[in-house]
Amino acid sequence: MRDPKWLKWVRIIGLGLLGLFTVTPIYVMITSSIKPLKDVQGDFHWIPTTITFSAFRDMWSTVPLAHYFVNSAIVSSIASVVSVVVAIFAAYAVSRFRFAGRRAFSITVLSTQMFPGILFLLPLFLIYVNLGTAIGVDLYASRTGLIITYLTFSLPFSIWMLVGYFDSIPVALDEAAKVDGSGPVGALIRVVIPAATPGIIAVLIYAFMSAWGEVLFASVMTDESSRTLAVGLQGYATQNNVYWNQIMAASLVVSIPVVAGFLLLQRYLVQGLTAGAVK
Amino acid sequence: MVVSATSRPGGGRGSGDPGGPPPPAGGGRGRVTPRLWVRLRRLGLPYLLILPALVLELLVHLIPMVIGIGMSFIKLTQLYIRNWSAAPSAGWSNYHLAVDFNAPVGRALLHSFFVTILFTVITVALSWFFGVAGAVLMQGEFRGRGVLRALFLVPYALPVYAGVITWSFLLQRESGLVNHVLVDQLHLFGDKPFWLIGSNSFISIIVVSLWRWWPFAFLVLMAGLQNIPRDLYEASAIDGAGWMRQLRSVTLPMLRPVNQVLVLVLFLWTFNDFNTPYVLFGKTAPQEADLISIHIYQSSFVTWNFGTGSAMSVLLLLFLLLVTAVYLVITSRRRSDA
Structure with a gap:
């Protein structure tokens, strides 16, 4: 494709504006986290006049941030790993077997994507409370309950994407493994999973991110001991004071793991989408 | 593997692990185990594979959705929140209330x-x-x-x-x-x-x-x-x-x-x-x-x-x-x- 000259300018201006729009809040997040409290409460300044790292120190004691951090890490890791394992099995079944109910299953799973979360929030809350008293497993206000909830959130997208990905892997590879004496599950583990690694990593990132960032269920389904970052960060706005510098510092710190992970692995997400979902 | 094998104890054997059912066969599995058993396993395997996903979707999305629809037909106010099965029926009144644009x-x-x-x-x-x-x-x-x-x-x-x-x-x-x-x-x-x-x-x-x-x-x-x-x-x-x-x-x-x-x-x-x-x-x-x-x-x-x-x-x-x-x-x- 020969690029005309004007395209260069359109590119610079277009990408420049998009970049500005994208980066401004991030810039403010970073610079405000190193300002003292009085500088974030008064008039806004682009360049920090006084630089202090006190917000990064104080944020741990204003709210029990470390505790929320651990909760979020446990919930998101377990939920995403289990969700991906479950999605791999389901996607393999949909991709490789023609069984009665296959279409119904795919449609049901995908259609849960369109449910407004608010529709099943309260019923789920009631189920967890009652299940807890019935079988003695505390699901409400526990990390287990949150893990179970979150792992279903990413399931539809994960299954959908992995089906596309598995479909792009030649069935001949499975057959070769079966000739070597593997059953269908052996073929899945020995052939399909290794060939689909980029897709699986992509799905894993997606699942982790969606669990790490969820707010609605976290705000209803947790108590002080199981609270995650999504709700915990609201603790910086008290009746008397809003610690904006600490909010920005905390936002920055809780974002680093997911953003770093995402950026490191984003090429897998693009590869996964290219091979699977958008085909 | 572990997930699907434990989630249905009875059928766990059929999940097709290498070395599953009694004679741990390599290539000659079809010869050693009865044909019917193999066919059943073939048929059951995809269901076994989707089972964990299905159970989770049922628990977190589908059953709550059905309950949510049920809840829209009862007068569920804070009086009944602890004992919601005792809430009186509301018929269509919740819907009437929601779509009464006057x-x-x-x-x-x-x-x-x-x-x-x-x-x-x-x-x-x-x-x-x-x-x-x-x-x-x-x-x-x-x-x-x-x-x-x-x-x-x-x-x-x-x-x-x-x-x-x-x-x-x-x-x-x-x-x-x-x-x-x-x-x-x-x-x-x-x-x-x-x-x-x-x-x-x-x-x-x-x-x-x-x-x-x-x-x-x-x-x-x-x-x-x-x-x-x-x-x-x-x-x-x-x-x-x-x-x-x-x-x-x-x-x-x-x-x-x-x-x-x-x-x-x-x-x-x-x-x-x-x-x-x-x-x-x-x-x-x-x-x-x-x-x-x-x-x-x-x-x-x-x-x-x-x-x-x-x-x-x-x-x-x-x-x-x-x-x-x-x-x-x-x-x-x-x-x-x-």
């Missing part, structure tokens, strides 16, 4: 519904446009391309509360960047406007949602562009097509299947989005930006009227089902015509 509850719901539609249409259209612009302009090789691509994806990677809370700081009346730029530096307004209450809040929620969602459109469209065969461009270049012509005749038509899914997903996510308005405005959104998910949340949890809240959710679901069905029918027909 009464305050119905009128507020209708208002919220239209606000949400307008918000969703604008946000999805702009997100798609930004996504296409970004993805198309990123085509080809130039310096800093990788860095820029990573940068564009950051808002999508940021946890919603971290990104949106930063926006709420930017939009503060006294100490925010937006008013600093618009009023102090550009002198566009005489007095500092409010952005998080009043009519401007509608603009704010669109800008923040756009900031959050366009990188997703960008990501998907970029992947879609990679799937367009190179020779299409070469062939059209030989025919003398310029850049604009290629964009119109090759790039955009080839992206149509991607767009079909992308626009639907963006629509559903934006329409149902609770996190963005909740973090930006808190538990009660301003009138002008009273998005439906926040509205229902407030009708349920703030006024403790879960029956009406459930009825509203059910109506919302019916609406979304209708939109999705119509959308899929229209777009699929167009696709098969093309």
Whole structure:
């Protein structure tokens, strides 16, 4: 494709504006986290006049941030790993077997994507409370309950994407493994999973991110001991004071793991989408 | 492996592990075990594989949804929240209340519904446009391309509360960047406007949602562009097509299947989005930006009227089902015509 000259300018201006729009809040997040409290409460300044790292120190004691951090890490890791394992099995079944109910299953799973979360929030809350008293497993206000909830959130997208990905892997590879004496599950583990690694990593990132960032269920389904970052960060706005510098510092710190992970692995997400979902 | 084997103890043996049933056979498995058993296992295996996903979907989505529909037919107020099976039947009265547009509850719901539609249409259209612009302009090789691509994806990677809370700081009346730029530096307004209450809040929620969602459109469209065969461009270049012509005749038509899914997903996510308005405005959104998910949340949890809240959710679901069905029918027909 020969690029005309004007395209260069359109590119610079277009990408420049998009970049500005994208980066401004991030810039403010970073610079405000190193300002003292009085500088974030008064008039806004682009360049920090006084630089202090006190917000990064104080944020741990204003709210029990470390505790929320651990909760979020446990919930998101377990939920995403289990969700991906479950999605791999389901996607393999949909991709490789023609069984009665296959279409119904795919449609049901995908259609849960369109449910407004608010529709099943309260019923789920009631189920967890009652299940807890019935079988003695505390699901409400526990990390287990949150893990179970979150792992279903990413399931539809994960299954959908992995089906596309598995479909792009030649069935001949499975057959070769079966000739070597593997059953269908052996073929899945020995052939399909290794060939689909980029897709699986992509799905894993997606699942982790969606669990790490969820707010609605976290705000209803947790108590002080199981609270995650999504709700915990609201603790910086008290009746008397809003610690904006600490909010920005905390936002920055809780974002680093997911953003770093995402950026490191984003090429897998693009590869996964290219091979699977958008085909 | 472990998950599927333990989730159904009886059938666990049939999961096809190497070394499963009694004679751990290699190639001659069909000879050693009865044929019927093999066939049963073949038939059962896909069901066993989808079982964990099915159980989880049932537990977290489908059963609660059915219960939610049931709840919309009872008078579930805070009196009955501990013992909700004792709540009296309400018949259709929750629905009557929700769609009685002459009464305050119905009128507020209708208002919220239209606000949400307008918000969703604008946000999805702009997100798609930004996504296409970004993805198309990123085509080809130039310096800093990788860095820029990573940068564009950051808002999508940021946890919603971290990104949106930063926006709420930017939009503060006294100490925010937006008013600093618009009023102090550009002198566009005489007095500092409010952005998080009043009519401007509608603009704010669109800008923040756009900031959050366009990188997703960008990501998907970029992947879609990679799937367009190179020779299409070469062939059209030989025919003398310029850049604009290629964009119109090759790039955009080839992206149509991607767009079909992308626009639907963006629509559903934006329409149902609770996190963005909740973090930006808190538990009660301003009138002008009273998005439906926040509205229902407030009708349920703030006024403790879960029956009406459930009825509203059910109506919302019916609406979304209708939109999705119509959308899929229209777009699929167009696709098969093309």
